[in-house]
Amino acid sequence: MQGRQAVGRRTVEARSPSAKKETVVVIGVAVLVLAAGLVLAPGPTRGPEALPSGELLPYQRLFSTLPPEDQLRYRELLEGVMEAESLRAESGAWPTVETLITAGIPPFVPNPILKGTLTWAQRGQAPVYNYLGQPNGAGVAWLVLLQESGDRLGKEVPTVADLDEQHHLLSNGEIIHFSVWRRDSAPTDDELIILPMTEGWTQILVAPEGPKKEGNT
Numbered sequence: 001m002q003g004r005q006a007v008g009r010r011t012v013e014a015r016s017p018s019a020k021k022e023t024v025v026v027i028g029v030a031v032l033v034l035a036a037g038l039v040l041a042p043g044p045t046r047g048p049e050a051l052p053s054g055e056l057l058p059y060q061r062l063f064s065t066l067p068p069e070d071q072l073r074y075r076e077l078l079e080g081v082m083e084a085e086s087l088r089a090e091s092g093a094w095p096t097v098e099t100l101i102t103a104g105i106p107p108f109v110p111n112p113i114l115k116g117t118l119t120w121a122q123r124g125q126a127p128v129y130n131y132l133g134q135p136n137g138a139g140v141a142w143l144v145l146l147q148e149s150g151d152r153l154g155k156e157v158p159t160v161a162d163l164d165e166q167h168h169l170l171s172n173g174e175i176i177h178f179s180v181w182r183r184d185s186a187p188t189d190d191e192l193i194i195l196p197m198t199e200g201w202t203q204i205l206v207a208p209e210g211p212k213k214e215g216n217t
Helices: 019-040 068-091 097-102
Strands: 002-007 010-015 060-062 118-125 128-135 141-152 167-169 174-183 202-205
Parallel strands (some): 010 118
Antiparallel strands (some): 002 010, 118 128, 167 174
């Protein structure tokens, strides 16, 4: 299903990926699950968190290195995602872009401080969902990638000690894998994004964590 609704200069879009993409979704989810396993597994072969503080993978960048306007946009994204996660915990479904705009939640509503505007779209096929902000013209595109893990605190790993800027705990006890990505140009297609690092996206991190203490796995 897909639909569009004009809100000022914005276009609200909610769509499911094409049948052709469904196989990619399955493969992509498998890769994401494997990556999450590496993050949570003990030992020196873990994921980005195993890197010394300040060291990044080739597709990652620290928030502190962004220009001021991008830092503000990132902060808005965090606020917007927290609101979306709250609604997801209450209703069991991710809110549409239209719902977020109606509620006046940034960054889905225009910010006069920031140059240019973004057209936001929601795309998803369980367990992976996107909130994609594309510039109206030249500019930076932003992506929120959400993965439903199916884990709930107190029943399965991860524990509270494993929660970080990439793992959010919803009020219903569910754990969501969360990441923010930036790209200097808009995507060339309108498909669900499963593996952003393979499509020219850069993941933004506040600060990579060092190895976790024993007993926190």
